[in-house]
Amino acid sequence: MAAADNANAAPVRKRRAEARRSERTPSGGWRTIAAKELADHLTSTRFFVLLIVVGLLAVLPMIFASADMNAQANSASGASSPFLLLFTYGSPSFGGYPMVTFVYLLVPLVGVAFGFDGINSERSSGTLSRLLAQPIHRDDVVNGKFVAGIAVIALLLAMLILVVTGIGILRLGIVPDVEQAARVIIWFLATVLYASVWLAFALLISTVVRSTATSALAGFGVWIGFTLFGSFLLPIIGQFLFPVDTSGTLSTAVASSIPQQLFLHLSPATLYQDIVKVVLNPQAGATDVFITSANQVVAGQQQIPGLLSLDQSLLIVWPQIVALTALTVLLFAISYVLFLRQEVRA
Amino acid sequence: MTEDRTPPLEPRRGVQRRRPRPTAGLNARPRTPDQARPVGGRPDAAAPVRAPEAAASPTLDPGDEEPSALPEEGGHVVRPWDVESAGSAEDRPRRRRRTVAELLADVPEDAVIVTRRLTKRYGEFTAVDSLDLTIRKGEVFGLLGPNGAGKTTTVLMLLGLTEPTRGVVRVVGLDPTREPLAIKRQVGYLPDNVGFYGGLTGRENLRYTARLNGIPRGQADTRIDELLHEVRLEDAANKRADTYSRGMRQRLGIADALVKSPSVLILDEPTIAIDPAGVEELLGLLRRLVDEHELTVLLSSHLLGQVQSLCDRVGFYSQGKLVAAGTLDELMGDADTAVELEVGVEGAPATIDSVAMAVPGVTGVRPHDRLDHLRIVSASHDVAAPLATALAMANVPIVHLRRRGTDLLELYRRFVPEGIDGRR
Numbered sequence: 165m166a167a168a169d170n171a172n173a174a175p176v177r178k179r180r181a182e183a184r185r186s187e188r189t190p191s192g193g194w195r196t197i198a199a200k201e202l203a204d205h206l207t208s209t210r211f212f213v214l215l216i217v218v219g220l221l222a223v224l225p226m227i228f229a230s231a232d233m234n235a236q237a238n239s240a241s242g243a244s245s246p247f248l249l250l251f252t253y254g255s256p257s258f259g260g261y262p263m264v265t266f267v268y269l270l271v272p273l274v275g276v277a278f279g280f281d282g283i284n285s286e287r288s289s290g291t292l293s294r295l296l297a298q299p300i301h302r303d304d305v306v307n308g309k310f311v312a313g314i315a316v317i318a319l320l321l322a323m324l325i326l327v328v329t330g331i332g333i334l335r336l337g338i339v340p341d342v343e344q345a346a347r348v349i350i351w352f353l354a355t356v357l358y359a360s361v362w363l364a365f366a367l368l369i370s371t372v373v374r375s376t377a378t379s380a381l382a383g384f385g386v387w388i389g390f391t392l393f394g395s396f397l398l399p400i401i402g403q404f405l406f407p408v409d410t411s412g413t414l415s416t417a418v419a420s421s422i423p424q425q426l427f428l429h430l431s432p433a434t435l436y437q438d439i440v441k442v443v444l445n446p447q448a449g450a451t452d453v454f455i456t457s458a459n460q461v462v463a464g465q466q467q468i469p470g471l472l473s474l475d476q477s478l479l480i481v482w483p484q485i486v487a488l489t490a491l492t493v494l495l496f497a498i499s500y501v502l503f504l505r506q507e508v509r510a
Numbered sequence: 511m512t513e514d515r516t517p518p519l520e521p522r523r524g525v526q527r528r529r530p531r532p533t534a535g536l537n538a539r540p541r542t543p544d545q546a547r548p549v550g551g552r553p554d555a556a557a558p559v560r561a562p563e564a565a566a567s568p569t570l571d572p573g574d575e576e577p578s579a580l581p582e583e584g585g586h587v588v589r590p591w592d593v594e595s596a597g598s599a600e601d602r603p604r605r606r607r608r609t610v611a612e613l614l615a616d617v618p619e620d621a622v623i624v625t626r627r628l629t630k631r632y633g634e635f636t637a638v639d640s641l642d643l644t645i646r647k648g649e650v651f652g653l654l655g656p657n658g659a660g661k662t663t664t665v666l667m668l669l670g671l672t673e674p675t676r677g678v679v680r681v682v683g684l685d686p687t688r689e690p691l692a693i694k695r696q697v698g699y700l701p702d703n704v705g706f707y708g709g710l711t712g713r714e715n716l717r718y719t720a721r722l723n724g725i726p727r728g729q730a731d732t733r734i735d736e737l738l739h740e741v742r743l744e745d746a747a748n749k750r751a752d753t754y755s756r757g758m759r760q761r762l763g764i765a766d767a768l769v770k771s772p773s774v775l776i777l778d779e780p781t782i783a784i785d786p787a788g789v790e791e792l793l794g795l796l797r798r799l800v801d802e803h804e805l806t807v808l809l810s811s812h813l814l815g816q817v818q819s820l821c822d823r824v825g826f827y828s829q830g831k832l833v834a835a836g837t838l839d840e841l842m843g844d845a846d847t848a849v850e851l852e853v854g855v856e857g858a859p860a861t862i863d864s865v866a867m868a869v870p871g872v873t874g875v876r877p878h879d880r881l882d883h884l885r886i887v888s889a890s891h892d893v894a895a896p897l898a899t900a901l902a903m904a905n906v907p908i909v910h911l912r913r914r915g916t917d918l919l920e921l922y923r924r925f926v927p928e929g930i931d932g933r934r
């Protein structure tokens with residue numbers, strides 16, 4: 165055996181050295197995959213359809229609103245510019261729906277649309293085994309697809325916001341100040357975060373469900389379910405499971421409402437709505453959102469008519485942002501682990 | 511992020527499997543660095559460091575390591591692999607005590623693909639059962655077997671895309687579960703039922719592969735042009751891949767596998783679902799590429815003709831087991847022990863009987879199953895020459911003389927009991 169070892173030693177060592185040398189060259193597989201996926205997304209029909217649908221629904225409210233915008237503007241927010249109203253004001257002539265509502269409704273659709281066939285389309289088209297036979301880590305595939313999805317969603321949203329801002333500046337002469345710009349940027353980031361929850365969810369479905377049609381159905385089904393029924397079913401279930409005791413004093417009522425609030429905030433939609441309310445609407449006090457401590461109740465009661473400064477707004481929604489991030493990470497991690505454990509073959 | 515990771519990021523189910531294993535079994539026995547070496551060579555400083563890794567590696571046959579420790583822990587522990595273990599009771603103790611190094615001790619120096627006792631189970635089903643395979647540099651090896659015999663599973667284990675249940679695999683001297691990337695850099699793979707991104711052109715698909723392999727753009731483009739020329743897809747190179755015919759996809763798949771300039775090529779069912787003319791073209795292409803690029807090729811197929819014309823050696827797979835392997839000559843040489851000749855003569859076939867029976871070695875003569883004018887002559891060895899001479903001497907003109915069982919189909923029938931389409 166020793167003789168065989170010695171005979172083997174030279175070529176084996178040489179091969180290993182070669183292998184190690186090539187190992188050192190950075191693979192960066194996820195970047196290659198993300199770049200390719202992003203290019204695919206941007207040239208896809210899917211992207212253009214979504215751009216038109218989301219674009220129309222987001223920009224139309226603001227065009228309708230522009231008529232009565234100037235009139236509203238001065239009375240609405242006193243000294244500061246009405247820039248944020250571009251996003252939050254719903255014209256009665258457009259059913260009273262502002263842009264943020266449409267974004268809230270449609271962002272999950274965008275997230276699902278760019279993720280539902282992430283893994284299973286590779287599998288069904290026979291490209292997965294070819295892809296995985298390249299010198300990349302298996303997780304590069306999931307990472308790359310996730311990054312590409314986030315990038316295309318961010319791009320889509322940024323385009324919308326820039327269009328709205330542009331129309332506001334050029335047609336209405338509404339120029340944002342620094343804080344308002346910062347608020348819109350935070351809202352943009354929060355929306356991307358909300359979309360990434362749905363993207364991670366869609367990728368999870370695409371990992372578990374083998375057929376793209378089924379995974380699309382599942383993804384859009386959950387989206388519709390959350391959007392249509394979530395807003396009124398969840399509170400009902402929450403009230404049933406964790407009833408609020410309103411008979412006592414304010415503080416006992418607040419204390420007893422915390423489990424129900426926690427339950428409602430398991431939903432990413434609720435979390436996101438909180439963020440939107442606070443970030444884009446400086447008038448909103450802490451009373452509008454999840455009350456995390458008695459101090460905030462007091463604070464909320466004290467500053468009812470006042471404006472909330474940016475850092476105060478951020479402070480209030482920080483738990484929501486963390487929760488959304490955690491949800492994304494959780495969903496992503498599940499699909500990640502499932503994908504790593506899956507057989508390459510169907 | 512990418513750089514921080516340890517190499518084996520393929521599924522690590524081995525972690526779970528490792529837990530219940532008594533570590534005492536690994537430490538109780540003194541280990542010399544020689545024994546510990548996973549590939550049997552590597553007398554460098556890394557060897558002692560590597561030893562515990564190699565011992566704990568999920569690719570290591572658990573049965574190999576444990577028995578020395580188990581009795582000390584008292585009583586017999588029933589394990590799935592004890593119960594299901596192939597092989598008779600008397601050869602089990604011998605099988606047990608072999609380490610990775612021992613399993614790989616007989617591996618020739620120029621071996622490129624080595625498997626020892628490679629086994630893959632999916633629950634109760636054993637897809638690959640104790641496979642011992644050695645493929646040397648420059649060889650074209652054909653893995654033959656019906657659908658579902660475990661060919662693709664084997665290939666996936668070679669590439670580290672599926673983790674073996676147990677056994678040892680070495681591809682270009684590396685362990686696929688530990689260093690999958692290093693292997694995938696050197697191995698070109700044409701998967702069963704290869705697919706391409708329909709929205710991209712053939713050329714763009716190859717470019718993507720080149721990028722994933724970290725080949726610089728300019729170098730990749732030259733290489734891709736060469737390959738597209740070689741597989742004769744220059745004209746279609748800028749068409750979308752979803753307009754390609756099956757044969758074109760297959761050829762693009764071969765170009766794709768060659769983009770990284772591999773030293774080993776693994777082709778899973780390369781000619782499936784291609785028309786006969788396409789198959790011929792593809793085989794010619796493969797033959798040419800193999801000769802030009804000095805590749806080591808592992809080719810799996812359930813079709814026979816192609817393998818016959820392309821392979822230096824073939825292995826017959828049946829129900830997860832390699833039932834026979836060798837060059838065609840060797841395998842047919844085995845067939846020599848009992849040979850059957852089809853003989854046809856002018857005039858009544860009965861005239862053959864007496865003449866043939868007089869030839870030494872002939873054990874019997876019987877009428878042909880379907881063709882009345884032929885006789886089947888059974889013999890203990892190949893008696894074609896003496897039989898022809900005898901018939902000529904007896905003034906019986908021969909019109910037909912053919913040895914049966916000399917083509918691959920006959921071998922296949924013999925080695926693969928469940929039949930060509932996998933039905934039993």
